[in-house]
Amino acid sequence: MVLQKRLEYGFNGYQVPPTPRAPRSARKRVSSWKKNEDHNRMCAFDLLATVAGKLLLEVDESVDKKNHEEVKTVNKCHESTIKTENGSSKPNVCDQGSCNKSFFVSEIIKSPVTDTCSGPASGITISDCKIEDINHKQMNIDPPVVNNVDCNLNLVIRDDDEKSYGPTQPDTLNNKAFRARPRIGDRRIRRLSASKQCDVYRNKKNGYKYQRPLRDYPFKKRRLYQLDNPSNSDNKSGFIEDGSSLDATSQDSHVKLKIKSFRVPEFFIEIPETATISSLKRTVMEAVTAIFSGELHVGVMLQGKRIRDDDKTLSQTGICHDNKLDALGFTLEPNELQVSPFLCPENQSLTRYSPPQTVANEVAFQQQAESPMTISRNITESDHEMSVDDRSGLDSRALVTVPDSNAGELAVVPVRKPKGAEVAQRRIRRPFSVSEVEALVEAVEKLGTGRWRDVKLRAFDDAKHRTYVDLKDKWKTLVHTARISPQQRRGEPVPQELLDRVLIAHGYWSHQQAKNQLKLNHHQLDSTPTCRLL
DNA sequence: CTTAGGG
Protein backbone atom coordinates (compact mmCIF):
# COMPACT_ATOMS: atom_id res chain seq x y z
CA MET A 1 0.00 0.00 0.00
CA VAL A 2 2.81 2.30 0.83
CA LEU A 3 4.54 1.49 -2.39
CA GLN A 4 1.42 1.98 -4.33
CA LYS A 5 0.99 5.41 -2.99
CA ARG A 6 4.51 6.37 -3.80
CA LEU A 7 4.05 5.45 -7.39
CA GLU A 8 1.31 7.93 -7.81
CA TYR A 9 3.40 10.85 -6.82
CA GLY A 10 4.46 12.85 -9.74
CA PHE A 11 1.49 11.81 -11.73
CA ASN A 12 -2.07 12.67 -11.04
CA GLY A 13 -1.59 12.64 -7.35
CA TYR A 14 -0.25 16.11 -7.36
CA GLN A 15 -1.90 19.17 -8.44
CA VAL A 16 -0.49 21.86 -10.62
CA PRO A 17 -0.25 25.00 -8.59
CA PRO A 18 -1.96 28.15 -9.71
CA THR A 19 0.04 30.93 -11.20
CA PRO A 20 3.31 30.91 -9.39
CA ARG A 21 4.07 33.91 -7.32
CA ALA A 22 6.72 36.25 -8.49
CA PRO A 23 10.08 35.19 -7.19
CA ARG A 24 11.38 36.95 -4.16
CA SER A 25 14.88 37.71 -5.12
CA ALA A 26 16.26 38.20 -1.67
CA ARG A 27 14.69 35.03 -0.34
CA LYS A 28 17.27 32.59 -1.48
CA ARG A 29 19.41 32.76 1.56
CA VAL A 30 20.65 29.47 2.85
CA SER A 31 18.96 28.51 6.03
CA SER A 32 19.89 25.91 8.51
CA TRP A 33 17.14 23.75 7.17
CA LYS A 34 18.64 23.60 3.75
CA LYS A 35 22.11 22.60 4.71
CA ASN A 36 21.35 18.94 5.05
CA GLU A 37 21.18 18.13 1.44
CA ASP A 38 22.79 14.73 1.60
CA HIS A 39 19.71 12.63 1.41
CA ASN A 40 21.68 9.90 -0.18
CA ARG A 41 22.54 8.30 3.06
CA MET A 42 18.95 7.52 3.72
CA CYS A 43 18.25 4.88 1.19
CA ALA A 44 18.69 1.32 2.17
CA PHE A 45 17.95 2.22 5.70
CA ASP A 46 14.79 4.02 4.82
CA LEU A 47 13.44 1.13 2.90
CA LEU A 48 13.70 -0.91 6.04
CA ALA A 49 12.22 1.86 8.04
CA THR A 50 9.38 2.17 5.66
CA VAL A 51 8.41 -1.39 6.25
CA ALA A 52 8.69 -0.85 9.94
CA GLY A 53 6.64 2.25 9.63
CA LYS A 54 3.90 0.38 7.95
CA LEU A 55 3.82 -2.13 10.73
CA LEU A 56 3.71 0.62 13.27
CA LEU A 57 0.87 2.21 11.44
CA GLU A 58 -1.20 -0.88 11.73
CA VAL A 59 -0.59 -1.01 15.40
CA ASP A 60 -1.47 2.64 15.66
CA GLU A 61 -4.77 2.15 14.05
CA SER A 62 -5.93 -0.31 16.57
CA VAL A 63 -4.71 1.91 19.34
CA ASP A 64 -6.48 4.84 17.79
CA LYS A 65 -9.82 3.26 18.18
CA LYS A 66 -9.19 2.64 21.79
CA ASN A 67 -8.06 6.17 22.41
CA HIS A 68 -10.98 7.56 20.63
CA GLU A 69 -13.42 5.76 22.80
CA GLU A 70 -11.63 6.79 25.91
CA VAL A 71 -11.68 10.39 24.94
CA LYS A 72 -15.33 10.26 24.33
CA THR A 73 -16.06 8.83 27.68
CA VAL A 74 -13.97 11.12 29.71
CA ASN A 75 -15.06 14.22 27.93
CA LYS A 76 -18.42 13.82 29.46
CA CYS A 77 -16.90 14.71 32.72
CA HIS A 78 -14.56 17.51 32.03
CA GLU A 79 -11.60 17.21 34.27
CA SER A 80 -8.87 19.65 34.77
CA THR A 81 -5.95 19.24 36.97
CA ILE A 82 -5.07 21.71 39.59
CA LYS A 83 -1.90 21.44 41.46
CA THR A 84 -2.14 21.61 45.15
CA GLU A 85 0.58 22.82 47.36
CA ASN A 86 1.80 19.35 48.05
CA GLY A 87 2.71 19.17 44.46
CA SER A 88 0.32 16.36 44.03
CA SER A 89 -1.79 16.67 41.00
CA LYS A 90 -5.34 16.02 41.84
CA PRO A 91 -8.03 15.79 39.34
CA ASN A 92 -10.27 18.69 39.84
CA VAL A 93 -13.63 17.72 38.70
CA CYS A 94 -15.67 20.61 37.69
CA ASP A 95 -18.88 20.48 35.88
CA GLN A 96 -18.04 21.53 32.43
CA GLY A 97 -21.18 23.47 31.98
CA SER A 98 -21.01 25.65 34.99
CA CYS A 99 -17.30 25.86 34.89
CA ASN A 100 -16.85 27.43 31.54
CA LYS A 101 -18.97 30.44 31.70
CA SER A 102 -19.72 33.40 33.73
CA PHE A 103 -22.64 35.68 34.06
CA PHE A 104 -22.75 39.37 33.69
CA VAL A 105 -25.43 41.66 34.90
CA SER A 106 -25.67 45.04 33.45
CA GLU A 107 -27.72 48.11 33.66
CA ILE A 108 -29.12 50.25 30.96
CA ILE A 109 -28.62 53.89 31.47
CA LYS A 110 -30.44 56.35 29.37
CA SER A 111 -27.86 58.66 28.01
CA PRO A 112 -28.37 61.68 25.75
CA VAL A 113 -25.52 60.96 23.46
CA THR A 114 -21.97 60.16 22.74
CA ASP A 115 -19.57 61.84 25.13
CA THR A 116 -16.61 59.80 26.10
CA CYS A 117 -19.13 57.22 27.07
CA SER A 118 -19.22 53.58 27.72
CA GLY A 119 -16.52 51.42 29.06
CA PRO A 120 -14.77 49.03 26.77
CA ALA A 121 -17.00 46.15 27.55
CA SER A 122 -20.21 47.36 26.10
CA GLY A 123 -18.57 49.15 23.27
CA ILE A 124 -16.54 46.25 22.13
CA THR A 125 -19.33 43.80 22.38
CA ILE A 126 -21.60 45.76 20.17
CA SER A 127 -19.13 46.76 17.57
CA ASP A 128 -17.81 43.26 17.26
CA CYS A 129 -21.21 41.97 16.44
CA LYS A 130 -21.84 44.57 13.86
CA ILE A 131 -18.60 44.04 12.08
CA GLU A 132 -19.22 40.36 11.96
CA ASP A 133 -22.54 40.96 10.37
CA ILE A 134 -21.13 43.13 7.69
CA ASN A 135 -18.66 40.48 6.82
CA HIS A 136 -21.36 37.95 6.44
CA LYS A 137 -23.34 40.19 4.22
CA GLN A 138 -20.47 40.83 1.94
CA MET A 139 -19.63 37.21 1.59
CA ASN A 140 -21.71 36.63 -1.43
CA ILE A 141 -19.37 38.16 -3.91
CA ASP A 142 -16.21 36.54 -5.00
CA PRO A 143 -15.60 36.97 -8.71
CA PRO A 144 -12.50 34.85 -8.97
CA VAL A 145 -14.09 31.71 -7.69
CA VAL A 146 -17.75 31.98 -8.30
CA ASN A 147 -18.57 30.59 -11.67
CA ASN A 148 -22.23 30.90 -11.52
CA VAL A 149 -24.93 32.20 -9.30
CA ASP A 150 -28.32 30.76 -9.81
CA CYS A 151 -31.63 32.33 -8.98
CA ASN A 152 -31.75 30.82 -5.55
CA LEU A 153 -28.45 32.37 -4.76
CA ASN A 154 -26.81 29.07 -4.55
CA LEU A 155 -23.21 29.64 -5.22
CA VAL A 156 -21.59 27.36 -7.69
CA ILE A 157 -18.03 27.43 -6.86
CA ARG A 158 -15.16 26.22 -8.86
CA ASP A 159 -12.91 24.22 -6.76
CA ASP A 160 -9.48 24.31 -8.19
CA ASP A 161 -8.16 22.50 -5.20
CA GLU A 162 -9.99 19.34 -5.95
CA LYS A 163 -9.93 19.18 -9.67
CA SER A 164 -6.89 17.07 -10.07
CA TYR A 165 -7.97 14.34 -7.80
CA GLY A 166 -7.11 11.60 -10.13
CA PRO A 167 -8.71 8.23 -10.40
CA THR A 168 -5.32 6.83 -9.58
CA GLN A 169 -5.69 8.11 -6.09
CA PRO A 170 -6.90 5.13 -4.13
CA ASP A 171 -10.01 5.75 -2.20
CA THR A 172 -8.41 5.58 1.14
CA LEU A 173 -10.07 6.36 4.36
CA ASN A 174 -8.45 9.73 4.24
CA ASN A 175 -9.83 10.72 0.96
CA LYS A 176 -13.23 9.71 2.05
CA ALA A 177 -12.86 11.95 4.98
CA PHE A 178 -12.14 14.85 2.73
CA ARG A 179 -14.94 14.26 0.38
CA ALA A 180 -17.35 13.82 3.19
CA ARG A 181 -16.85 17.41 4.12
CA PRO A 182 -18.37 19.80 1.66
CA ARG A 183 -16.60 22.77 3.06
CA ILE A 184 -15.30 24.25 -0.10
CA GLY A 185 -17.84 26.99 -0.27
CA ASP A 186 -17.23 27.89 3.31
CA ARG A 187 -13.61 28.10 2.67
CA ARG A 188 -13.88 30.57 -0.12
CA ILE A 189 -16.30 32.65 1.73
CA ARG A 190 -14.19 32.76 4.78
CA ARG A 191 -11.23 33.90 2.87
CA LEU A 192 -13.26 36.64 1.38
CA SER A 193 -14.60 37.83 4.63
CA ALA A 194 -11.15 37.95 6.03
CA SER A 195 -9.66 39.91 3.23
CA LYS A 196 -12.56 42.26 3.06
CA GLN A 197 -12.30 43.28 6.60
CA CYS A 198 -10.43 46.45 5.90
CA ASP A 199 -12.86 47.37 3.23
CA VAL A 200 -15.61 47.08 5.71
CA TYR A 201 -14.03 49.74 7.71
CA ARG A 202 -13.52 51.94 4.75
CA ASN A 203 -16.88 51.50 3.17
CA LYS A 204 -18.85 52.02 6.26
CA LYS A 205 -17.28 55.17 7.43
CA ASN A 206 -20.67 56.46 8.34
CA GLY A 207 -20.98 53.94 11.03
CA TYR A 208 -17.44 53.05 11.74
CA LYS A 209 -14.41 54.93 12.62
CA TYR A 210 -11.84 53.78 10.23
CA GLN A 211 -8.48 53.15 11.62
CA ARG A 212 -5.59 51.53 9.96
CA PRO A 213 -5.29 48.06 11.38
CA LEU A 214 -2.72 48.03 14.07
CA ARG A 215 -1.08 45.07 12.47
CA ASP A 216 -0.04 47.13 9.52
CA TYR A 217 2.24 49.11 11.69
CA PRO A 218 5.71 47.87 12.36
CA PHE A 219 5.78 45.55 15.25
CA LYS A 220 7.53 47.83 17.66
CA LYS A 221 5.23 50.67 16.92
CA ARG A 222 2.30 48.40 17.56
CA ARG A 223 3.60 47.49 20.89
CA LEU A 224 4.34 51.04 21.80
CA TYR A 225 0.90 51.99 20.72
CA GLN A 226 -0.67 49.43 22.91
CA LEU A 227 1.50 50.39 25.80
CA ASP A 228 1.28 54.08 25.65
CA ASN A 229 -1.78 55.15 23.87
CA PRO A 230 -4.33 55.94 26.50
CA SER A 231 -7.02 56.01 23.89
CA ASN A 232 -6.49 52.33 23.57
CA SER A 233 -8.84 51.74 26.39
CA ASP A 234 -11.58 54.07 25.35
CA ASN A 235 -13.72 54.17 22.33
CA LYS A 236 -11.14 55.64 20.02
CA SER A 237 -9.67 52.24 19.61
CA GLY A 238 -11.15 51.61 16.24
CA PHE A 239 -14.48 50.43 17.38
CA ILE A 240 -17.61 52.23 16.65
CA GLU A 241 -18.99 54.62 19.15
CA ASP A 242 -22.50 54.20 18.08
CA GLY A 243 -23.67 50.67 18.07
CA SER A 244 -26.89 51.53 16.37
CA SER A 245 -25.55 53.74 13.66
CA LEU A 246 -26.45 51.30 10.99
CA ASP A 247 -29.97 51.30 12.08
CA ALA A 248 -31.93 54.07 10.43
CA THR A 249 -34.54 54.18 13.16
CA SER A 250 -32.19 55.04 15.93
CA GLN A 251 -29.74 57.50 14.51
CA ASP A 252 -29.51 59.69 17.52
CA SER A 253 -30.32 57.93 20.71
CA HIS A 254 -27.56 55.95 22.20
CA VAL A 255 -27.77 53.30 24.79
CA LYS A 256 -25.23 53.45 27.47
CA LEU A 257 -24.57 50.17 29.11
CA LYS A 258 -22.85 49.74 32.36
CA ILE A 259 -21.79 46.32 33.29
CA LYS A 260 -22.13 46.35 37.01
CA SER A 261 -20.73 43.06 38.01
CA PHE A 262 -20.40 39.49 37.13
CA ARG A 263 -20.55 36.20 38.82
CA VAL A 264 -18.11 33.40 38.55
CA PRO A 265 -20.17 30.28 38.14
CA GLU A 266 -20.07 27.33 40.41
CA PHE A 267 -17.06 25.17 40.24
CA PHE A 268 -15.23 22.73 42.41
CA ILE A 269 -11.76 22.44 43.60
CA GLU A 270 -10.11 19.76 45.58
CA ILE A 271 -7.44 20.46 48.07
CA PRO A 272 -5.97 18.60 51.02
CA GLU A 273 -7.05 19.46 54.53
CA THR A 274 -3.52 20.29 55.41
CA ALA A 275 -3.18 22.92 52.77
CA THR A 276 -2.68 26.46 53.91
CA ILE A 277 -5.08 29.26 53.35
CA SER A 278 -2.68 30.86 50.98
CA SER A 279 -2.50 27.76 48.88
CA LEU A 280 -6.25 27.59 48.94
CA LYS A 281 -6.37 31.09 47.64
CA ARG A 282 -3.92 30.24 44.97
CA THR A 283 -5.87 27.20 43.96
CA VAL A 284 -9.05 29.13 43.69
CA MET A 285 -7.31 31.75 41.66
CA GLU A 286 -5.96 29.17 39.31
CA ALA A 287 -9.33 27.64 38.84
CA VAL A 288 -10.91 30.99 38.17
CA THR A 289 -8.31 32.01 35.69
CA ALA A 290 -8.61 28.69 33.99
CA ILE A 291 -12.25 29.41 33.41
CA PHE A 292 -11.40 32.60 31.65
CA SER A 293 -8.70 31.11 29.58
CA GLY A 294 -10.79 29.61 26.87
CA GLU A 295 -11.84 31.38 23.80
CA LEU A 296 -14.81 33.28 25.01
CA HIS A 297 -17.72 34.56 23.11
CA VAL A 298 -20.22 37.05 24.31
CA GLY A 299 -23.87 36.26 24.55
CA VAL A 300 -26.61 38.75 25.17
CA MET A 301 -29.53 38.02 27.45
CA LEU A 302 -32.60 40.12 27.91
CA GLN A 303 -34.81 39.37 30.86
CA GLY A 304 -33.52 35.90 31.12
CA LYS A 305 -33.95 35.17 27.46
CA ARG A 306 -31.11 34.79 25.17
CA ILE A 307 -31.03 36.98 22.12
CA ARG A 308 -29.85 34.84 19.29
CA ASP A 309 -30.44 37.07 16.36
CA ASP A 310 -27.32 39.07 15.88
CA ASP A 311 -28.90 41.17 13.20
CA LYS A 312 -31.52 42.75 15.36
CA THR A 313 -30.92 46.24 16.53
CA LEU A 314 -30.98 47.26 20.12
CA SER A 315 -34.23 49.09 19.69
CA GLN A 316 -35.82 46.12 17.98
CA THR A 317 -34.95 43.89 20.84
CA GLY A 318 -36.17 46.40 23.32
CA ILE A 319 -32.87 46.96 24.96
CA CYS A 320 -33.23 50.69 24.57
CA HIS A 321 -36.58 50.89 26.21
CA ASP A 322 -36.15 48.72 29.17
CA ASN A 323 -34.44 50.30 32.06
CA LYS A 324 -35.07 47.55 34.45
CA LEU A 325 -32.10 46.36 36.35
CA ASP A 326 -30.99 42.91 35.38
CA ALA A 327 -32.92 43.17 32.19
CA LEU A 328 -29.80 42.90 30.18
CA GLY A 329 -27.14 40.36 30.74
CA PHE A 330 -23.95 39.46 29.05
CA THR A 331 -22.65 35.98 29.15
CA LEU A 332 -19.31 34.61 28.39
CA GLU A 333 -19.51 31.35 26.60
CA PRO A 334 -16.75 29.03 25.71
CA ASN A 335 -16.23 28.48 22.07
CA GLU A 336 -15.18 24.91 22.21
CA LEU A 337 -14.80 22.23 24.73
CA GLN A 338 -11.71 22.57 26.75
CA VAL A 339 -9.87 19.37 26.89
CA SER A 340 -7.11 18.33 29.15
CA PRO A 341 -3.93 17.41 27.37
CA PHE A 342 -4.30 13.88 28.59
CA LEU A 343 -7.50 13.60 26.72
CA CYS A 344 -6.23 15.11 23.55
CA PRO A 345 -7.17 13.10 20.52
CA GLU A 346 -3.73 12.02 19.63
CA ASN A 347 -5.00 10.03 16.80
CA GLN A 348 -8.08 10.40 14.82
CA SER A 349 -8.58 8.39 11.77
CA LEU A 350 -9.53 11.46 9.83
CA THR A 351 -6.88 13.01 7.78
CA ARG A 352 -8.58 16.24 8.28
CA TYR A 353 -7.68 17.00 11.78
CA SER A 354 -10.49 18.31 13.85
CA PRO A 355 -10.62 19.03 17.53
CA PRO A 356 -13.13 17.27 19.71
CA GLN A 357 -16.53 18.78 19.75
CA THR A 358 -19.47 18.62 22.01
CA VAL A 359 -22.77 20.29 22.48
CA ALA A 360 -22.91 19.62 26.16
CA ASN A 361 -21.40 23.00 26.78
CA GLU A 362 -24.12 24.89 25.13
CA VAL A 363 -26.83 23.03 26.91
CA ALA A 364 -25.31 23.37 30.29
CA PHE A 365 -24.69 26.97 29.64
CA GLN A 366 -28.30 27.71 28.95
CA GLN A 367 -29.42 26.06 32.10
CA GLN A 368 -27.03 28.15 33.98
CA ALA A 369 -28.11 31.32 32.32
CA GLU A 370 -31.68 30.84 33.27
CA SER A 371 -30.95 30.96 36.90
CA PRO A 372 -28.57 33.82 37.21
CA MET A 373 -27.19 34.37 40.60
CA THR A 374 -26.08 37.40 42.32
CA ILE A 375 -23.46 39.84 41.88
CA SER A 376 -20.41 39.58 43.94
CA ARG A 377 -18.39 42.58 43.13
CA ASN A 378 -18.06 45.59 41.01
CA ILE A 379 -16.43 45.23 37.73
CA THR A 380 -13.35 47.27 37.29
CA GLU A 381 -11.38 48.30 34.36
CA SER A 382 -9.04 45.43 34.76
CA ASP A 383 -11.89 43.05 34.33
CA HIS A 384 -12.38 44.32 30.87
CA GLU A 385 -8.88 43.26 30.11
CA MET A 386 -9.75 39.67 30.64
CA SER A 387 -9.81 38.98 27.01
CA VAL A 388 -7.96 35.98 25.83
CA ASP A 389 -6.86 37.64 22.70
CA ASP A 390 -5.60 40.69 24.38
CA ARG A 391 -1.94 40.14 24.49
CA SER A 392 -1.14 43.60 25.59
CA GLY A 393 -2.24 43.51 29.15
CA LEU A 394 -0.71 40.40 30.52
CA ASP A 395 1.09 40.34 33.75
CA SER A 396 3.77 37.76 33.62
CA ARG A 397 3.73 37.44 37.36
CA ALA A 398 0.09 36.66 37.42
CA LEU A 399 -0.06 34.12 34.71
CA VAL A 400 -1.47 30.72 35.19
CA THR A 401 -0.95 27.93 32.82
CA VAL A 402 -3.93 26.11 31.64
CA PRO A 403 -4.02 22.41 30.90
CA ASP A 404 -4.87 22.59 27.28
CA SER A 405 -7.40 24.73 25.69
CA ASN A 406 -8.80 25.32 22.33
CA ALA A 407 -8.03 28.06 20.01
CA GLY A 408 -4.73 29.66 19.40
CA GLU A 409 -5.12 31.45 22.61
CA LEU A 410 -2.42 32.04 25.07
CA ALA A 411 -1.59 29.50 27.62
CA VAL A 412 -1.94 32.16 30.16
CA VAL A 413 -4.51 34.42 31.53
CA PRO A 414 -4.15 37.99 32.52
CA VAL A 415 -5.18 38.38 36.08
CA ARG A 416 -4.46 41.99 36.47
CA LYS A 417 -3.10 44.63 34.25
CA PRO A 418 0.10 45.94 35.67
CA LYS A 419 1.55 49.33 35.04
CA GLY A 420 4.53 49.29 32.79
CA ALA A 421 5.99 46.02 31.72
CA GLU A 422 3.68 44.35 29.33
CA VAL A 423 5.00 41.61 27.19
CA ALA A 424 3.39 39.78 24.38
CA GLN A 425 3.09 36.21 25.50
CA ARG A 426 4.31 33.29 23.57
CA ARG A 427 1.65 30.83 22.61
CA ILE A 428 1.65 27.51 24.29
CA ARG A 429 3.64 24.87 22.53
CA ARG A 430 1.51 22.18 21.02
CA PRO A 431 3.31 19.33 19.42
CA PHE A 432 1.67 18.00 16.34
CA SER A 433 0.03 14.66 16.77
CA VAL A 434 0.55 11.93 14.26
CA SER A 435 -2.91 12.44 12.91
CA GLU A 436 -2.22 16.08 12.42
CA VAL A 437 0.99 15.31 10.63
CA GLU A 438 -0.88 12.93 8.45
CA ALA A 439 -3.42 15.56 7.60
CA LEU A 440 -0.69 18.03 6.85
CA VAL A 441 1.20 15.67 4.62
CA GLU A 442 -1.90 14.74 2.75
CA ALA A 443 -2.79 18.34 2.14
CA VAL A 444 0.67 19.36 1.05
CA GLU A 445 0.83 16.45 -1.32
CA LYS A 446 -2.20 17.83 -3.00
CA LEU A 447 -1.63 21.54 -2.78
CA GLY A 448 2.07 21.95 -2.71
CA THR A 449 4.35 23.83 -0.40
CA GLY A 450 3.36 27.31 -1.34
CA ARG A 451 -0.26 27.45 -0.42
CA TRP A 452 -0.37 27.28 3.30
CA ARG A 453 -3.56 29.11 3.60
CA ASP A 454 -5.27 26.54 1.46
CA VAL A 455 -3.62 23.78 3.41
CA LYS A 456 -4.94 25.27 6.57
CA LEU A 457 -8.44 25.59 5.26
CA ARG A 458 -8.43 22.19 3.77
CA ALA A 459 -7.05 20.15 6.56
CA PHE A 460 -7.03 22.29 9.68
CA ASP A 461 -10.00 24.51 9.33
CA ASP A 462 -11.38 23.36 12.63
CA ALA A 463 -8.14 23.54 14.51
CA LYS A 464 -8.12 27.16 15.43
CA HIS A 465 -4.83 26.99 17.16
CA ARG A 466 -3.02 25.95 14.01
CA THR A 467 -2.36 28.91 11.83
CA TYR A 468 -1.13 28.56 8.32
CA VAL A 469 2.21 29.79 9.50
CA ASP A 470 2.23 27.01 12.05
CA LEU A 471 1.58 24.53 9.30
CA LYS A 472 4.30 25.95 7.16
CA ASP A 473 6.67 25.77 10.09
CA LYS A 474 5.65 22.25 10.85
CA TRP A 475 6.33 21.26 7.31
CA LYS A 476 9.73 22.80 7.59
CA THR A 477 10.53 20.76 10.64
CA LEU A 478 9.03 17.68 9.08
CA VAL A 479 11.34 17.95 6.14
CA HIS A 480 14.17 18.41 8.53
CA THR A 481 13.09 15.49 10.64
CA ALA A 482 12.79 13.29 7.63
CA ARG A 483 16.35 14.08 6.65
CA ILE A 484 18.03 13.38 9.92
CA SER A 485 18.58 9.96 11.33
CA PRO A 486 15.88 8.52 13.53
CA GLN A 487 18.26 8.66 16.47
CA GLN A 488 18.40 12.41 16.28
CA ARG A 489 14.69 12.84 16.27
CA ARG A 490 12.82 13.92 19.32
CA GLY A 491 9.28 13.98 20.47
CA GLU A 492 6.55 11.67 19.47
CA PRO A 493 7.91 9.62 16.62
CA VAL A 494 6.40 10.30 13.28
CA PRO A 495 5.79 7.14 11.31
CA GLN A 496 8.46 6.67 8.72
CA GLU A 497 5.83 6.26 6.09
CA LEU A 498 4.79 9.82 6.66
CA LEU A 499 8.33 11.09 6.65
CA ASP A 500 8.91 9.36 3.38
CA ARG A 501 5.93 11.05 1.92
CA VAL A 502 7.18 14.33 3.26
CA LEU A 503 10.45 14.01 1.42
CA ILE A 504 8.83 12.88 -1.76
CA ALA A 505 6.28 15.63 -1.72
CA HIS A 506 8.90 18.15 -0.80
CA GLY A 507 11.09 17.00 -3.64
CA TYR A 508 8.27 17.04 -6.08
CA TRP A 509 7.10 20.51 -5.21
CA SER A 510 10.58 21.90 -5.02
CA HIS A 511 11.20 20.65 -8.48
CA GLN A 512 7.94 22.12 -9.61
CA GLN A 513 8.84 25.43 -8.12
CA ALA A 514 12.23 25.41 -9.75
CA LYS A 515 10.68 24.72 -13.10
CA ASN A 516 8.31 27.61 -12.72
CA GLN A 517 11.11 29.82 -11.65
CA LEU A 518 13.01 28.92 -14.78
CA LYS A 519 10.04 29.61 -16.96
CA LEU A 520 9.62 32.95 -15.37
CA ASN A 521 13.20 33.88 -15.99
CA HIS A 522 12.90 33.01 -19.63
CA HIS A 523 9.87 35.15 -19.86
CA GLN A 524 11.69 38.09 -18.48
CA LEU A 525 14.54 37.69 -20.90
CA ASP A 526 12.26 37.36 -23.86
CA SER A 527 10.11 40.31 -23.07
CA THR A 528 12.96 42.67 -22.35
CA PRO A 529 15.43 42.19 -25.16
CA THR A 530 16.99 45.54 -24.47
CA CYS A 531 18.38 44.18 -21.31
CA ARG A 532 20.69 41.96 -23.22
CA LEU A 533 22.13 44.85 -25.10
CA LEU A 534 23.13 46.72 -22.02
C1' DC B 1 -3.74 39.10 4.48
C1' DT B 2 -0.16 35.51 2.70
C1' DT B 3 4.26 33.70 1.78
C1' DA B 4 8.90 32.86 2.59
C1' DG B 5 12.65 32.72 5.56
C1' DG B 6 15.51 33.66 9.35
C1' DG B 7 15.71 33.53 14.55
Next chain:
DNA sequence: CCCTAAG
Protein backbone atom coordinates in the same frame (compact mmCIF):
# COMPACT_ATOMS: atom_id res chain seq x y z
C1' DC C 1 6.79 29.44 17.90
C1' DC C 2 8.06 34.24 16.84
C1' DC C 3 9.06 38.11 13.86
C1' DT C 4 9.41 40.50 9.66
C1' DA C 5 9.86 41.74 4.76
C1' DA C 6 7.75 41.64 0.63
C1' DG C 7 4.08 40.76 -2.55
